[in-house]
Amino acid sequence: MKHVIALDVGGTGMKAALLAQDGSVLFEARRPTGREHGTDAVVAAILDFAADLADEGRSRFGATPLAAGVAVPGTIDEQSGVAVYSANLGWRDLPLRRLLGERLAAGAGAALPVALGHDVRSGGLAEGRLGAGRGVGRFLFIALGTGIAGAIGIGGRIEAGAHGYGGEIGHVVVRPGGPLCGCGARGCLERLASASAVSRAWAEAGGGPDADAASCAAAVEAGDDRAIAIWRRAVDALADGIVLGQSLLDPSRVIIGGGLAEAGDTLFTPLRAAVTERLTFQMPPEVVPAMLKDTAACLGAGLLAWDLLSSEVTA
Numbered sequence: 001m002k003h004v005i006a007l008d009v010g011g012t013g014m015k016a017a018l019l020a021q022d023g024s025v026l027f028e029a030r031r032p033t034g035r036e037h038g039t040d041a042v043v044a045a046i047l048d049f050a051a052d053l054a055d056e057g058r059s060r061f062g063a064t065p066l067a068a069g070v071a072v073p074g075t076i077d078e079q080s081g082v083a084v085y086s087a088n089l090g091w092r093d094l095p096l097r098r099l100l101g102e103r104l105a106a107g108a109g110a111a112l113p114v115a116l117g118h119d120v121r122s123g124g125l126a127e128g129r130l131g132a133g134r135g136v137g138r139f140l141f142i143a144l145g146t147g148i149a150g151a152i153g154i155g156g157r158i159e160a161g162a163h164g165y166g167g168e169i170g171h172v173v174v175r176p177g178g179p180l181c182g183c184g185a186r187g188c189l190e191r192l193a194s195a196s197a198v199s200r201a202w203a204e205a206g207g208g209p210d211a212d213a214a215s216c217a218a219a220v221e222a223g224d225d226r227a228i229a230i231w232r233r234a235v236d237a238l239a240d241g242i243v244l245g246q247s248l249l250d251p252s253r254v255i256i257g258g259g260l261a262e263a264g265d266t267l268f269t270p271l272r273a274a275v276t277e278r279l280t281f282q283m284p285p286e287v288v289p290a291m292l293k294d295t296a297a298c299l300g301a302g303l304l305a306w307d308l309l310s311s312e313v314t315a
Contacts (some may be wrong), residue, residue, distance in 0.1 A: 001061040003024065004309070005053045005068035005104075006302030009033060009046055010121060011068045011088040011146075015295065017047060018057050018065065019302030027056055029296075039090040046070070046096070048105045054107050067113040069305030070102060071122035071297040077164060081116045110192070115304035121158045121167060122300030124151025124259065125294070128158070130299060131291035132255045139253040140245050141290070142169060144238075144260035148190040152249060174240040192237035195260045201230045203206030217263040235267070239274035246275075246282050264289070 003026055008015040010033060018027040034045045046315065050068060057065045074086030081097025097114045104112045116127075124133075124141035133139040133153050141151040148170030152159040160166045170190035171183050178187025191197055195213040203211035207225045218229030242254055254275075261267060272287050292299060 001063065002060060003057055003063075003065055004302050004305035005050055005057070005065045006298050006300075006305065007041075007046070007050060007053070007068065007070045008122070008301055009070060009089070009297035010297075011035065011073065014046070014049055015298040016053055016165075016212045017295075017298055017302060018053060019299065020058075020307055023126075023299065023303065025299075027053075027060060029056075030052070033089070035089055042104060043091070043094065043096075047099060050100055051103055051107055054104055054112075059186040059309050060063060060292055064102075064107075064110075065112065066091070067115065068104060068311050069117065069122075069301035069303070070096065071117045071119040071301040071304075071309070072096065073119045075119050075164070076116060078118070080112065080159060083116065104312070105113060113305070113308050115301070115308040116165075117301055117304045118160075119297040120149035121151045121160060122304060123290075123296035124153055124167070124255075125158045125258065125299070125303055126292055126296045126298075126300035127255050127290055128153040128156060129303060130264040131296065132288050133253060136253045137167065138249070138251045139217055139255055139259065140242075140249060140251040141167075141255045142242070143290075144190075144193065144256060144258035146194060146196045148194045148241075148258075148259070150245070153251075169241055169245055172241055172244055174237050174244070189237055189241040193234040193241070193260075195258065198230060198234050198260065201233070202227065205230060213260055214262070220266055231266075232270070235274055237271045239278055242275050242285075242287070243282070244276045246279070246285055248299050250283065251285055252283075253286045255288055255290050257293070257296065261289050 003018045006019045021029045036206040056159045075084040083096045097116045098113045111240045125132045139153040150167035150169040171188045173187045175187035181188035181191040196211040201214040
């Protein structure tokens with residue numbers, strides 16, 4: 001059975017799979033990232049996990065994986081295979097593609113192609129081909145988690161931009177002069193509508209010691225006026241960001257993923273209404289939940305590996 005390694009490296013955990021060419025999962029596993037042990041330990045954990053996955057493929061299918069794809073957070077240079085910077089994982093200018101290639105070659109006896117991708121763009125790729133964007137020519141994927149990031153899907157591929165920052169909708173300013181964002185600007189969408197922003201506002205409003213975005217959503221459903229006001233502000237900011245993206249990109253579908261999307265209709269019903277009421281001449285997009293949830297980036301990493309093999313065949 002032909003397969004590739006797919007690996008999604010998160011701030012606290014790693015998700016991995018052996019992926020067939022049609023996107024079906026042949027084997028999956030999870031491990032902690034181990035960032036509490038330092039950057040070197042994180043890199044070792046990634047390399048060890050990839051090597052163990054290769055061994056798993058040889059054991060199960062009698063064949064070495066054809067390639068590997070890894071999705072990581074932060075700033076990356078996909079062309080050079082370098083993980084430029086990650087605040088959560090502590091690395092700078094990490095030549096991850098080379099390190100993985102060397103480690104996997106040691107076990108296989110030959111070099112394996114390795115693709116490096118951004119976690120959210122990889123998730124967007126998977127949603128585009130296997131999930132809520134399947135068959136859609138142009139879509140915008142937005143992940144609402146600790147922060148907010150996005151991916152621009154065009155014709156089955158993800159547009160990374162001239163410098164690799166395409167889709168960074170979390171850092172468009174929707175409230176000029178608003179609260180300071182970690183990027184240094186004020187009023188960024190991420191600072192107002194991410195899960196962490198909702199959690200912070202709910203805690204400040206007296207949501208209790210376990211206040212988070214999920215408990216705020218539950219309080220909204222229960223009719224709590226404080227929670228409703230917080231939720232409304234976040235939805236309004238998100239709607240402004242979506243309309244900005246609609247004006248620039250004209251996608252037919254906007255796919256919302258990440259932890260905040262787990263609120264279901266509590267999020268999507270007011271969000272769709274808020275987007276519609278803001279549109280003037282723009283064609284309204286479908287606003288839909290993501291389908292692949294927390295497996296999207298891992299599946300996307302595997303698709304990047306298969307794409308790499310396809311490009312080598314046609315080169």
